[in-house]
Each structure stands twice: as C-alpha cells, then as structure tokens.
Amino acid sequence: MDFVTWALSPWGENILIRISWDLFWASLVGGILFLVAHGGYMLFSPHHKRESGEVDRMEKERAGLPARIERHSFMARVFHWVMAVAMLALVFTAFLPVVGVKFAWVYWHWMAGILLTGSIIFHVIHATFFMDFWSIWLGPRDIPEAKAEIMRDFGVEIGGPKPGKYPLGNRLYHFAVLVAGVGAIASGLLMMSRVRTPIFERNPYLMGDAAYGLTYVIHGLTGVGFVGLIIAHIYFALRPEKFWITKSMIFGTISKREYLEHHDPDRWVATK
Amino acid sequence: MPEGPITSVPGGQPGVSRRNFIKGVIAAGATVSASAYLFRANIAGQDSSLPGSVERLITLNVNGQERRVDVLKHETLAMTLRYKLGLTGTKLGCDRAECGACTVLVDDVPHYSCSVLTHTVRGRKIVSIEGLAAPDGTLHPVQQAVVDGQGFQCAFCMPGFVMTAVGYLKTNPNPTRAEMAHGLSGNLCRCADYNKILDVMMNAAEGMRRA
Amino acid sequence: MPAAIRDVMPAFELFQPTSVADTLGLLERHGADAWVMGGGLDTFDWLKDRLRKPKVVVDLSAVAELRGIKDAGGGIEIGAMTTLTEVATNALVKERFGLLAEATGLVASPQIRNQGTMGGNVAQDARCWYYRAGWPCYRAGGNICYADTPTAVNREHAIFDADRCVAVNPSDTAPALIALDAQMVVRRGASELVVPAQDFFVGPGVDITRLTLLRPGDLLTAVRIPGTWAGKQFYFEKVRDRQVWDFALVNVASAINASGNAISEARLVVNGVSARPYRLEAVEAFVRGKARDEQTAEQAGALAVRGALPLRHNAYKVPLMKALVKRAIRGAGAWTS
C-alpha cells in the first residue's frame, strides 16, 4: 500500500501529487471494521450503564425542570444538517469517481465546499456569540470523565462525573471534525486556485510544486479521514443507546430524564 | 561482436546468450555486428501456447527475397531493415512518422517504416529503395526521372520520396501536379526542393506510363 | 532522481491475435498490463518517449474481422482496423457519406492514412504538448494543468467545457461520425455496448485521464453509420497551420437535410475546441425549419460560440469557429461566389 503518490516534475524531480487512493480504501475499511467491532462488543460485552437510581433521585430534586429541554436550537440544527449535506456531497463527489462512478464532479465538489465553508463561518459566529462556546471543547477536567467512561465500557461499575451539554465522545468527535475540516477547507481553498471558479483567479503557480503537493496531501488525508469519521458518526447516530441525541438533533429537545441521565445539570444548566 | 554478452536487463528475467541462437539466423548480407543493436531478452516472458503469441525468428519478404531474421518484439521495420538486413538506404529522419524519410512499400502501399512493427509485416511484400532498380542496375522509371532532372539536394529524404512516388503512382498513374503534390505530401524535404521534386515526379509519372 | 530519456522503445511481449475472441481473452488475461495497438501511430509516440511501458502489446493488425467496410441496409459498418485510406477512398463511403470520406482524407499525411485506422483515429489520445511531454498534469494523473497557467502557451487548447484540463480532442473523423449519428461498437468482456458516437467521447469533468469511455480491456470493434443521413448535404472543413500532418486548430462537420431551401434537420459538430467533439445541438435546433441562407448562417455562427471561454492565446478560435459554422450552414461553394 502506498501512502502518497509521486510524479516526476518537468525538471525531473520527484514531486508529491496527492495521497494514494489506497488510503481511501483503508479509511473505508477501517471505518467499517470499527463499527463491526464496536457493534459486536456492545452486543456481547459487560459494559455498564449508569445506575438509574441516581437519576431517579435527581429527577425528584429538580422537579422544576420542564418536561422537554432544548438541546439544539433551531439555528444549530439547521447548521448541522446543512453541514451534513455539504459534507456528504463533498465525500461522495470526491470518492465516487475514485471507485469508478464517473461524472462531472468538480463543480459540485467545490460548490459543496463553499457551502460547507459558509456554514462553518456561520457556526463559528453562532457558537461564539449565541452558545456556550466552551461547552464543546476538551480540557484537563475531562480526564476523570474519560477514565470513568472507559471503565464502564470495560464492565466496571463506577460513578463519577457526568458531561455537561456534550458527552466526551461528542466533543472528541467535534474536535476531530474541527481539525479535519479546517485542514480540508484551507487546503481546498488553495486548490481552488487550480480550477476555474468565479471566486478565484486561476493561477496554478500561486505556490511551488512542493507546497501544492503538501496541500493536495492534506486535502486527501482530511478527505479520507472524513470517510472514517462519517461512518463512525452515522453509526453512533443510529445506535439505540445514542438515538436520543440523534432525535434531539432532529427535533431539538430531550426529555427531562434524558437530560438528567446523561448530563451534569451543574455543567449544563438547562434554561427551559 | 564481443563474446556472448549476457543481454538481460535488470528487473527482467535472467538473460540468455543470444550468440549461438543468432548464428546462421541473420540472412546473407546482414551486418552481423549491427545485430547487437536491439538485443535484449524478453522481459515479459514467452508463453507460445497463448493465442497470438509470436516467435522472434521470422521470415520477411524484402525486395523480392525471403529473409530469415531474428526480430525483437518491439523492433520497428526501419530498424530491422537498417540494422539487421543492412538496407541503410531507408533513412531515419525523425523516427516519429513526421518526415517520411523512412517510407517503404508494404504490399505496394507507402508506409513509414519507423512506425511499423516488423512483426506486423510478416508475410507481406516489403520493398525498400534498394529493391527498385533491376538486378542489372537499370533504374526504376521514378529513379531515372530523379537522375534526369538532378532532383533533390542533400537527398536524405530522397529514398522516402521515391518510394512514396512509386506507391502513389500505382494508385494514380496519371496525376495532375496538384494531385501528385498531395500524394507526396507525407514526405518532408528540409532543403525544400519541393518544386524540383514535383517536376521530376511528374516526369516520373510519364516515365512509368511509358514503361 | 533518476534521469529520463525520450528515445528507444522499451521492450514488451507482443501478441498478434487473429480473432476478436482471442483478443478479448488476451485483454482479460493481462488486464491493465496490456496495451491495445491499432495502426500504432499514437502508440509508438508513447512507447518511444518511454512514457508508457506496457508489459504486453496486443497488435490488432492480424484480426481480419476488424477490417473492412460493409453495406448495412442503407448504412455502413466500418471495422475498427480499416485504414483511413480505405475509408477515404471507398466507393460506398463516398457515395453515401461523403462527409466522412472528406474528413478522413484530411487526416495527417498519406502514409499515416495508409496505416492509421478508423478506430485509432477516434480513440487517439490528446495532443496537448504539455501532456505529451510527459509532464504530471491532471490528464496524466497529476494535480495541475500546465496549459492553463498565466505563462502557458495554449494556442491549440480548448475554448469550451474545460474542467481543470484544457486539452482538445484532435480527431478529424470524430465530428463527422457524430454528425452522421454513427454508433460505436465496443466489446467489454462478454458484453457488447453500442454507444452513440457522441457519448463515446468523455470530457475532463467526467474522466480527466481519458478522451473516450474505453477502459482497459475494452475493444472498439466497429463504427456503424445508419442510413439516416446517406446522400444528404455535407460540409467539412479543417483549419490548420500546415496542410499536412498538423492537427486541426478547429474543424467543422455538418450534415443537412434540406427540402428546397429550407433546412429540415441538421447536425453540426466542431472539434479542436473542447476535450469532446463539440456538438452544437442548440444551433441544430435553431436552424431547423429555417432558410438556408446567409442570415441563418450568420446567426448560427453567433449562436455556436456562445459561452466560449478562451485562454490567453486561443481567442482566435471563437471567430474561427464562428466562420466555420457559418460556412457549414451555407454549404460548400457558397462562400467563394
């Protein structure tokens, strides 16, 4: 398996062209293997949910809470789904031709890229000014939470910290998407200097061969990264024990019990 | 030729000495030393049981003679004529089908011999410039017309032009000057003696009609 | 980095099958290692430049069933290995489809037509000089089009439908075949695809590394021309720098069915302007029912070039194409009077 593709420049030098498409297959297979493995484990493993007693107690303590608690605002949900559509469009327009489905994909790809970029700019502004910006971030205080999660997955019954608005897995995923997304968008924007768009003056010599090679490799790596990430995301969204989150991304709210069961009300103070 | 060089290339299969194989293969008149020109062992191997597989040792009909020749799979007719059969009258001007100096007749039809695999013309009648004149030295009417009109300058293109003219005149024995020009247009003359070439070839057409 | 050399053909194993069945067997057996060779004129360039080093070359010259021109009920079928000279001089082709005979007669040079084949001419690769130099451009699998940069020399390149790559289709016969509603017969393993000529060609948006839909292992066996356009009015013109060897800067093929002075149906195809032979369906629709006169021709020319996006050195292709389309509507002879 090759990781990258090289070519000989007009001057006879080895130049980086892009990643090897072997990596796409690796990511695809890796993603599928992960979900098979995870699904299998979840079926047969001794992993533990939290005890319901604690939740019952909290429900009593916090009777004032409304029955439905808004987890994702309308704008946040619109953003998520727009981004999801853009992301899927990007991945499919990128990789269908690789697997042999030939169509004129470039236009749709960069258009989807623009849509994604736009939606992310919206998201950054929205998150900064209208949401709890830090709720999605990772930090040192997540370590005990991570530890507890892992212990539970290995069948150890343990209490311990609950997440705020976003469970740790959510936040880890967000972080991965953030890194891959920034990489994909930045490299993608640079790559648009090599195709005709109304947005950029085409100039394939904007950077040197090596810089473009690196750009293409970053774009490729983030692209195949998304293949795995998307597989994992969809998988988890469809898992029964996580389905309440999926529903909340559609309808916006969760029940009081879900709220108390999965969140630390002190870290995420429900407003409604 | 040096004693039995091992003619393998790295990355390919182990080579074999071709020296003994070649002995007696190269037909009379060929320059043995030049046969080293294209020596190389097969790289993809040979499974003669497959349909369409070819032997290296082939028979060519060149200038009316049957010639047994060892021909590599990737050898062009121009190379076989020039380096295996000693027929250096066929010239290589570009080796890329864009000058016409290497034109020979294959079943009376002008072809760029630089762009024909020798294996493709097995069993077909090949005529090069050396095969035009009669055995007693009497020139072909086209050759004679060239001589009579002091045609061509450096003449590197001449064998190709003559062969093209011979082939073309078989399809159109009575061409107009413009038709003749189109017939000969696949040959380049860098001395640009085109006008005189057309003159002598029009005379050649007449010479052939008389002959 | 190792050095490059652009001379001396690399060695390969040669197969000269005598039937289509054997050919397909060889192609299946050797997969992507096999290179199909027709007349060889495009092939030798790649091999002698050592830019392609196939392990196996399958030479079609001995496959008799791929040769010849057959009468097919008002239309004709041309075997893929029929030489261009045969096509250009064949009585049936000249009688029914003079357009194709004329286009074929203008390909390259007499010797190339004597050897080059119908199949080879339509399936030939792009001639962009950057691509042919072996540079790692999009078409070669790389990530750049060297012909579309601020300093590129792109006089011969595309004005339509460029998608990253700006190479053009170099064929003279392709526009004629599309104008005649020809169909390409392709063997793909056990199946036979019969594809309209127009769909046989693909643009860079769809497949940037190939000009046609032929994949490794595919074999173009024949070109079928239906009787639809037999004996109709045709026009072909090729503009090039030198009247021999050179590929078209722009060429045009038209087939017109006219009753009296009115055009009842038309086909118009231009090549040398995009990576696919460029069929002018809008113009065909526009001229339908119109009088075949100067005014229609003029308007058709203007309509034809709508949407053209020239590069730095090929803006001339716009007025040139306009003029050729105009002439193709007016028809042969009309313009010199």
Add this chain to the structure above:
Amino acid sequence: MADYKLIGKNYVTPDLVAKVTGKARYAEDYRAEGMLFVKLLLSPRPHARVTRIDASAALSMPGVHAILTADDMPAPPPPPAPPPAPAPAAPRPQGEAGAPGAAAGAAAPAAAAAAAAPAAAQPPAPPRPRVPAEVALTKEPVYEGEPILAVAADSEDIAAAAIERIVVEYEPLPFVIDPLDSLRPGGPDGRLEGNVFVGANVETLKWTAADIARIEAGTFPADAAASETLVFGDVEKGFAEADLVIERDHYQQTTSHQPLESRTAMAYWQNGKCYLHGSTQSVARTVAAAAGWIGIKPEELVLISEYTGGGFGSKIPGAQSMAIPALLSRKLNGRPVMMRISREEETYIGRTRPGYQGWLKMGFKKDGRLTAIDMFIVEAAGPYRRQGDHATSANNTSLMYQVPNMRFRGVSVATNTPPGTSQRAPGGLQASVMVEPMVDEAARKLGLDRIAIRKINSPEGQAQFGLAPVNAPPGRPRNKVTSCFVKECLDKGAELFNWAERSKRSGQRRGNKVTGVAVATGSYTAGSIGVDGLSVLKPDGKLYIHQGIGNLGTHSVIDTARVIAEQVDMPWEKCVVVWGNTGNHVAWSSVQAGSQTTYAHSRANYAAGQALKRNLQELAALELGGAPDDYDVGGERVFRRGNPGRAIPFAKAAELAIKRGGKFDGHEVPKELNGMTKASAAALAGLGLMGVARDNLPRDGSTYSFQAAFIEVEVDVETGVYRIVDYLAVVDVGTVMHPNSLGGQIHGGGIQGFGHVRSQNLVYDRHYGAGLSNRMYNNKPPTLLDVPVEQPMRWAAVELPDPTNPIGAKGIGEPAIGAGGGALICALADAVGDGILRRTPVHPEQILMSLAAGKPAYETLTAFI
C-alpha cells in the same frame, strides 16, 4: 558570356545514382565489427549546476561498457578573440570553426554602448568575463536538453535503460527565455557571467523601469540602452528631411535548423588515428575543429563525411557532439561507437536562428528616396555567444537600400534556449522580412509603384554599404560589392511576372478570398577567397579532382570541380571527383557557409586548373620543344598551337610527369599552400601530373548575390488561411554554373523563407524554461503543400558575370530565403493591410483577429510563444 563546354550546362552529378539507389552512405549508415551504441543524458533544466552524478547502477548493468562525462572532455581551446577592428568586410566572417558570427559590430566597445545609452545603463567596467566555450558534455547546462553525459552499451535498448538508472542532482540557476525579461531591472541573467553578449564577452545590461513599462504597454522602447551601436551618416538629419516617416515594432521567431539528417556520428580508433564518421557541411574545415573537440592533433583525425543530410548553417564545421563517440571509443580501446542523435536531441543541440524583438523606423522623400533608417534589435542569442544576425540585418539593409543616414542599435541577449548559430542568410532573411513590408507601406502611402520605390533605392555596380561603430576613425572607406544587378532582376522579373497587370489584382476580393501580389528583394554574401585547388591527371587518362568541400546537398562539391575540367578541356566522363574523406587526400577548402563554395572554389579550382594547364604546357615544351605558351590543351591532349599533330595525350603526359617528378607530379608544390593541401599533395605525389594552387586571384570588395521575388497569394479572410498561388524568382548570381542545381537552391531558399513566415517556430514554456515544440509536428517546417502546387514555381537569372570570379560565378544559396520570406509577408500585407502583420510566423489567427480588430490583435513582442 564565355563559351563553356561544362559550365552553365545541366548534367548529372556523379553522386546522384548512389543517392537514388540508397547506396549513398550518411553517418548512421556505417557499420563496424563490435560496434557499441551511445545514448545521451540531457539536462532537464534550462540552467543549473550538476552537483552529483551517481551512475553506479547503470555501470553495473550487463552490456553497459562506459560512461563519459564532462570530466572526460579535453580542455576547450580558448574562445576566438573578436576581430581587432571592425573590418569593413563581409558582415560575417563565416569562418572560423565553431564561432561564426563575430561580426562587424561585435567589437563595438563599451564606449559605443555608452554613447548610445543613457547614463543609467552604463555597462560595467572591465574586466569583462569571457564566455566559456561550448563543450559536448557539461557540468553547467545552460539550456534544457544540453548533454550531461553519455553511455555506451551493446545496444540502444541497454543504453537507454542505463540512462534511466543514473541519478543526477542539479542546483537550479536563474534562466531566461524571453530576452526582454532579462533586460528588466532585477530580471534573470542567462549566464552566471551576465546577460548580454558584447563581442566575445558577457556583460550585464538592464533597462529602466520606464522602458519596461513601455513594453508592458505593448510598444518597443526605442530609446532604451543598446550594447552595440553602428552608424552611417546622421540619422536625425535624415528623418528631418523626410516627407514620410514610418515606424513599427516587430518580432521574428527563433527557428531550429532541423536538417533531416541529425548530427549522428560514429567513431573508432585504429593505429593511433581516430576515424570519425560525421555529418558536416565542410570537410576540410571540420578536421581542425573536430580534432580540437576530441583533444587531438588534426593529423590524428580521419574525417569521413561523404554525404550530409542538410545543415543550413547548423553543421558548418560539424558539431561538438561528434567528440562523444570518439572519446568513448578511445576509452574502449578504439572499439567502434555509434551515436544516433534522435530528432528531439537534434532540436535541442542542433542550433537555432536567433529571434528578434525590435523596432524599425524609415524616412522617405516624396519620390520614394530613403532619407534615413533607424533599427533597434534585441536578439535571442542562445546561451553561448553573441549572434551577429542583428548587425548583419543592418548591414544588409544598408546595401539593399542605399540610404544616406542609418543607425543600428542592438542587444544580443543570452537566453537559455538552444544555441544560436548561422542559419541560411543569418540576418539577411530577417532583414527582408522586417524591411520589405515597410517599403511597401511607404510606396502605398506615397502613391508609388513598389518596383519603382525599390529601384530608386537599390544598389548598382560596385555599390557601397555598411555601418561603423560610432567611435570609428573618420574617413575610413565603406565596404563595397564586387557586382550588383538587382535592378536588372527587378526589371526582368517585372516583365516575366507581368507585374504591370498582375499588381492590379492587389486586394481584389472574390467572396472571402483576397488576393495579394508583391515583390521583394533579398541579398547576401556570396563568397570570399583563400582556399586551395588540387587535381591529378593520372596515367589512366582520368583527371582526379580532390575537393575538400563537403557534400551538403548544394551540388557545389561537384559543380566547382567542373571548373578544372573546363580549364583543360577534359571530358566530364573522364573526371573523377574525390571528396568526403580526408583519408583520400583532399585540398584545404573554404568553410561551407555564407554561400561561399561556388565563388571561392571556382576561384581555387580555376587556379588549380591553370596550374594543371601550365604543367601540361611546360611538360610539352620540355618533351616536344618550344616554349610553354606555344602549347594549348584540348581533346585530352596538350598540343602545339597551329600544329595539332605535335601533341601528347593526357595519359601519356601523366606518365611523363611521373618520370620527371618535381613540380610535375607533385613532389614540389607552391609554398603558399595550406598544410592540409601540402600533406595531400605529398600523399598523391608521383601518381600523375598534378595541378595544385592557391587562389591568389585579385578581388576588390565583398561579393554579394541578389534576388527579386514576385508572388501572388490568396487569403481567406474568414479563416485567416492563405496559400501561395504563384511565385517567380529572378537572381543575380553571376554566371550560372548548373541550372538545375541553381533552380533547386533558389526555390529551396524561397520555400524556407515561406516556412519562416508561415509556420516554423520554437515554443517555450517560460515557467519551466522547457521546449514545447521539440517535435516536427509542433515546430512545423514547411511541407509540400505549403508551396504553389498547381502552377510550378519559376526562376530566371540575369546572368551577368561577376568581374572578380574567373568564370563570373557568385554564391547562390542565401539571397533566396530573404526574398522568398520577404515576398510572402509583403503579399499578405498587400491583401490584409499595412502595419498589421508584425510578427512571424504569421498564423491564421493573426490575420483573422487583426482584421476583426482593425489593428494588430496579438502579442507583438513576446518571444517563444
């Protein structure tokens, strides 16, 4: 005109049957036992330094025998010094091996440049770096495709595979493709030593930002700094007197010579001598050059070049690359080594005609008389040395148009493109293509006939011409020609072409086709002197004529031999011409360039014929009594005048000469002969009666030939496509020696001129400095269908002998190309309008786009596109 038996008659050259039967052997047609094959590794970069070569993987391959690198090359001889003073002689001393083109303006010292240039562009102070000589293999490649190393192997297959296993690392260096880029402040320099060639030196010259701004606005900065300035008269005064002044920017492309035979060579060593089979224009003159490249003495080299597949100036003394097989063979104990040069390699290493970016201004009186010409040319010289084309263009113009005031300014820019050298009428072609359309424009603006405006300015008789450096001492006489009959050409052509009627077709339109009719002139040097003739009359009754000239296709190697036969009335069937192999003892010869051969060798052979005749006369006097002058030759005998019975047959005379020895059979030869001739004479001594002499005939002035060309074209204004309908050339080449050959030269030159104007081109990607037109279908030499094919091309000669040549002959090859090219571009302008076509090659789109825009609608000054 003298009554000749041979001269002026058509005949069949003795090499023709060999050519037409395929028996003629060119360099690649030789075979030798154990022959190895060479492949070259070429630089992928336009300018770099080789930092590392690892050939171990290649050398370990079975069948690979040796590698040759720059380290194996002998030290090059020091580059020739520029002429001490700008001689008012021929514009190009086509001469010395490897360095054609040190022209009159070459030595223009810094002062000249300084005088013409604003202070800002003062050339740097001495010492100026000299240009290193070109060597066949290099460590500092200065153009893409320059050979770095060579591999010898059992086969080309193995050699090619070996090349692909060699690792070469390069340190990139700045490079120049478009000369104007190099003249920008801060622009790249084509050589480490500088960017502009001045004489034998490299200097640095940059234009001002204002100059560059003008280029970017699309006009040539005619007041920018020049590195060379030549003047005659007072150009400002001339323009002040003018009633009409026209100025135009102008571009001409760089073209590759593309001889059909590439510079293939084969070599082996035997008994301490190197036997070299190569492709060269001149044989005798190649020996010293090739020996120098190999690093041996000329006596150690046997050069064989019986047939040469064209050169056009690119193989004047062979090619540096010939040293490669010779040196590889020496490494391999003399084993034969064949180096086949591919077409792509030929395009890289096979030389070019320098391109022009320039400006021309001409002033005319109302009657059409020229008052002043001002010319500024930047030439793309390639990486190795100054090309004199630009200065030669000025010189030629000052001859063709007898203008009282003229100035030339020029810059010869080092470009990292294939090396420039003379190409058929270097500077002469470009002069016609540049000047002729402007003369036509003036004629139209002044309401004058186009022949009339030429005749009023044309030279005649021993016309003077030439420019001089601005600091040249005053009162120095100008150059002059030995004869000139261009007006006669114009008159004769006008009649044969029916100019009065034909020119009325100018601009006539039929449908979309417009007719253009034009006339143009061309001129070029047509020979000089200084060579030897050698012949031996043998007892077999045959006359052996030993020619040191190459057989490059002009037939002059045979034509000039007939001069000796003519002197002694020898039947041509009994003459044997020996040529093409220095092992066969040939005479020192002129370099075959600049249309030299016919003129110079008819003189040398005339001298040899006279010596032969004198020897026969003296021998007869000794044998039969009386004085030598009592005897004459004829009918293969030397006989007593008035008593033809007292005679010695030639065969007998040869025997007697051997008996008598001394000067009769070549044991004593004139001291003034060149060493090569002496050595050949010594080898032939005792074999018969010898006639050997040096050309000491008088000569005053420079010899030039002239041509007037008449043409009709048809331009399709809808597509820009055009074709030539009719063509007539009338030449002043003195006495016609061989009509069929002359016709070939005239039309061959004319068609090459068409090729320059209509299609031939070199295209470069300037980002990578890489050639895009290495293939013939991209660099487009003219084809058979680019000439008139319905109506045969016609030619005629005015046949007025040159007084300085004993038979009245002048060279014939070069004026034809300028006249042909000039005529074509004039006819196109006649059809589409003045001032539109300022760039060659004239592609269809220039016509198409410009007609639509009503002005030039293309890049007028950008090079290599």
